[in-house]
Amino acid sequence: MFLKKKGFPEQDEFVYCIVTSVQSHSVFVKLEEYGLSGMIHISEIAPGRIRNIRDFVVENKPVVCKVIGVNQERGHIDLSLRRVTESQRRAKVNDIKQEQKAEKIVELVAKQLNVPVAELYAQVSEKISGKFRSLFEAFMAIAKEEASISDLALPKDVAEALNSAVIQRIKPPIVEVKGKLALSSYASDGVSLVRDALKLAEKEGAYVSYLGAGTYLVKVTADNYKSAEQVIARAVSAAVSFIEGKGGEGNFVKA
Numbered sequence: 001m002f003l004k005k006k007g008f009p010e011q012d013e014f015v016y017c018i019v020t021s022v023q024s025h026s027v028f029v030k031l032e033e034y035g036l037s038g039m040i041h042i043s044e045i046a047p048g049r050i051r052n053i054r055d056f057v058v059e060n061k062p063v064v065c066k067v068i069g070v071n072q073e074r075g076h077i078d079l080s081l082r083r084v085t086e087s088q089r090r091a092k093v094n095d096i097k098q099e100q101k102a103e104k105i106v107e108l109v110a111k112q113l114n115v116p117v118a119e120l121y122a123q124v125s126e127k128i129s130g131k132f133r134s135l136f137e138a139f140m141a142i143a144k145e146e147a148s149i150s151d152l153a154l155p156k157d158v159a160e161a162l163n164s165a166v167i168q169r170i171k172p173p174i175v176e177v178k179g180k181l182a183l184s185s186y187a188s189d190g191v192s193l194v195r196d197a198l199k200l201a202e203k204e205g206a207y208v209s210y211l212g213a214g215t216y217l218v219k220v221t222a223d224n225y226k227s228a229e230q231v232i233a234r235a236v237s238a239a240v241s242f243i244e245g246k247g248g249e250g251n252f253v254k255a
Contacts (some may be wrong), residue, residue: 005033009077013067013136014084014092019057029065029079032096038077040065046082058082064089095134102135109161120158127152136170143170144223146195177228178219179255180211181236185248193246197239206235218252 009015009031015164017029017038045056057063066088069078105125110117125127125135131151132138141147149163181201185193198208198216207219218235222228232254240250 004035007034007037008072009034009067011067011070014049015065015067015079016089016092016096017063017079019059019061019063022054022059023059027053027081029063031077036075036077037195038065038067038079040079042083043145044068044078044080044082050115050170057110062093064092069135095136095164098136099134101169105139105162105165106135109158109165109249112161112165114159123158123164124152125156127154139166139170140172142166144172172223174221174223175228176219176221177225177254178217179232179236180253181208181216181218181239182214182251183216183239183243183248184214184250185243185246187236187247190248193248196245197212197248200242201235202239204235 001213003128004073015031015038016033017031019027019029020037021028027042027045029038029040030036031038040057042050042053045053046227050056063081064084065079065081066079066083068075068083070074071077103121106121107117108122113120128135132141138152141164148167149159152159183194183197184190187193194214201218202208205220207217207221209217209219211217218232218239220228220232220235222231222253236252240252243250
């Protein structure tokens with residue numbers, strides 16, 4: 001990885017490490033993002049009694065640890081393996097994979113422009129510093145059109161090549177929230193009222209399709225669940241409030 005954070009990790013931070021040495025009562029690792037060394041005492045390897053420490057860690061293999069102590073004066077970093085849950089481990093590994101993907105894009109652009117990879121990485125990293133936490137975060141913002149490559153003030157040839165590579169290789173995540181909406185009206189113009197209610201749902205950004213027997217599929221896609229949930233809530237509320245205001249009935253069940 002090119003990524004190298006400055007200074008020391010913070011207390012309780014999760015760090016991606018490579019095991020460098022396994023001793024009888026401790027394990028030494030390299031913190032990949034910081035370029036520093038840390039130690040895991042045998043008591044922090046796993047719960048319970050450990051007969052063979054090598055049953056849990058192996059040299060040159062990656063592990064995700066939690067920082068439980070930092071002494072900057074002595075340069076000591078104490079880590080824990082047992083205090084990391086599986087979901088926390090997966091999240092950290094995913095972050096590393098995403099950053100490696102971003103670094104791969106820089107490598108491809110460097111090859112295209114015939115410039116040293118490390119030089120281009122340093123140039124781009126300097127521009128995103130203070131604006132984004134990581135290279136991947138910057139590239140994702142560009143892919144989502146939440147930021148522009150011009151914001152980084154890079155040379156024109158670098159900006160154009162990088163923007164093209166980011167658009168091709170970084171795809172914003174898409175989530176879907178859906179459910180069944182039942183609408184009914186016994187008014188003489190009930191069909192029109194239901195149609196108007198559905199139009200209100202569509203106006204809020206929902207996709208609506210007929211399922212049968214007065215039931216409709218309401219679906220919303222977005223780049224995160226929070227946004228999707230908010231849109232579908234507004235869409236359903238608009239439709240149900242309208243039809244109930246006209247003496248009809250409405251009910252929504254999320255899938």
